[in-house]
């Protein structure tokens with residue numbers, strides 16, 4: 001099944017499967033089973049993070065699955081508490097140690113630290129060193145707004161390969177999508193089926209029950225999640241849906257059997273509420289979000 005998922009090429013020539021398997025909020029004791037299942041049904045790209053506390057279990061799942069290491073694109077993120085040149089170099093050792101790998105395919109900064117951009121730049125410079133040393137195959141960022149990208153690009157030399165940001169039908173961030181495209185940065189959608197609109201009790205309604213999404217799902221004999229994932233793929237994004245439910249893990253990978261029209265894609269675009277589900281990127285500080293990432 002994996003060979004039917006489109007491949008995207010990053011700005012440094014490295015390829016990755018457009019659809020990955022996300023493990024945010026997957027408890028460590030469920031991560032091995034769920035990730036083995038994802039690999040069994042054909043996912044070949046996994047997105048974790050030091051801050052998720054389950055890198056060790058992702059590595060264990062990879063080994064248990066029997067899928068060769070070089071067939072799986074492993075992506076993880078450095079948490080803000082490990083920003084700074086030396087600290088970020090060490091963050092690679094922690095993540096690689098927990099994952100049980102020598103090389104990480106894509107290592108990204110989890111957030112910008114707008115009030116300590118000096119540390120953010122140092123962290124990124126460490127990623128540049130890791131890239132030059134061949135310890136990571138690509139580097140990037142997450143939750144960077146256009147002004148953060150401008151600041152980073154002015155002070156560093158490698159253009160990020162990826163900017164992983166909140167993108168789903170209710171929060172599309174067109175300004176971020178445009179800035180990424182302008183710089184040749186691949187947009188990777190987190191909460192791609194709108195998870196954050198329904199698993200957080202913030203009064204959001206669910207993208208899974210949106211009338212337009214339901215109408216398109218019925219028209220194509222697909223599920224609401226499949227329609228949203230198809231929308232990402234047809235617009236050239238990478239997407240990393242999360243599920244611990246075997247039927248949904250398989251459903252979310254089975255998205256190549258139908259095509260949305262330009263009008264249908266535009267109808268999904270038009271659902272944007274402009275309302276962010278995740279934290280405001282400018283509100284991320286070490287004081288409010290800092291926490292220690294354990295050693296490997």
Ligand SMILES: NC(=O)c1ccc[n+]([C@@H]2O[C@H](COP(=O)([O-])OP(=O)(O)OC[C@H]3O[C@@H](n4cnc5c(N)ncnc54)[C@H](OP(=O)(O)O)[C@@H]3O)[C@@H](O)[C@H]2O)c1
Pocket residue numbers: 021022023024025047048110142143164165189190191192193194195196199208223225226240241242243244245248249251252278
């Ligand atoms: N960079 C960042 O700051 C950041 C932030 C958030 C997320 N992420 C990444 O993005 C990944 C995905 O985001 P997310 O987990 O927030 O949201 P999501 O993938 O949009 O949604 C996940 C939620 O949807 C449910 N679900 C999954 N497939 C479904 C289906 N086919 N039908 C109905 N419900 C379904 C899951 O439930 P079950 O698991 O119970 O099946 C879970 O509650 C994360 O795992 C993580 O890797 C990154």
